Amino acid sequence: MEDARKKKRDENKIVSPEFTPTKSEKNRSRVKSITKHTWIDIREYFFIAFGLFLYAGAWKAFLLPHQITGGGVTGVGALVYYATGIPISITYFAINAVLLLISVRIIGLKFSLRTIYGVAIMTLFFSVLPQAVPGTFVGKEDNFMACVIGGLLSGAGIGLVFLSNGSSGGTDIIAKVVNKYRNITLGRTLLYCDVLIICSSYFLEFGSLEKIVYGLTAMAITTITVDMVINGVRQSVQFFIFSKEYEQIATRINIEVHRGVTLLDGMGWYSKEPVKVITVIARKNESIKIFRIVKEIDPNAFISQSSAIGVYGEGFDVIKGK
16 A cells, blocks of 8 residues: 555656756857857967067067077078178068968968967067167177076067967977978977077178177077976976875865865775875965975875976866867
8 A cells, every 4th residue: 555655656756857958058158168268369369479579679689789699580580680781570571481381381270370470470579679779788798698688588488479379480380390200309400400590600790609609598598498487387296195184184275275186095005004195286386385284284294296297177277279
């Protein structure tokens, strides 16, 4: 009798249909996603332009006035300018136009779109920005300070461009083409091109070993600055924290550092006792907060910290799909 009543109640239950989003909700979600990606693209294009402004400013204010040759197509433009007086913007645009046609044919248009934008912006800045008179920012004979400051500014600019998935064209295109057909790394190809361009300044009227050293010094400073800008922003660390107070530590990291926390099940091989392992991925500048939290809760906790080469996802870098 009881089973019959139960069966009747089950038959009378109203089963709610599975929720399915309406067409308008789907469209709203799609528009929101497109808007977000559009904003990211606009922001990246802005930082590409700002980075190229710093790069062009470094050349116009420090390197060109002191007749220091750098690498890349800009270095070739500087050599032509020193020898003939042709503005660097004309040489820069002409060489890049040829390289872009080659890259579109060999590499494809997808790589070349932001490169075209970068070349156009750089040409504009080289044309508009006035060249400083020697002695304006540093002493007339202070070539070393000029190459140091010029290298720092150009490195910071190129670093911003790379962070925004941009390109200034030039030897970047050559490196991509060579890398496609030969087993030579991009970095090595760029290095060979830049050293060859800088050493060519020896054959100019004012050419000397001293000028080559200044050019190589500026190139080295630029390279180091680019690495510092890129790694300084993106560098992340991974923590493994072993503690009996894992609940308190995980909660405080979640609330105070605003980072996700994952608990892993482990076992001490010597004690054969189960343990909880806290896993956290955070920015390097957030590691001090994490150490402070762990020390306050459990001074005897065991912590392992390691560098993460790349972390992509929510709260970190956007997954690159282009």
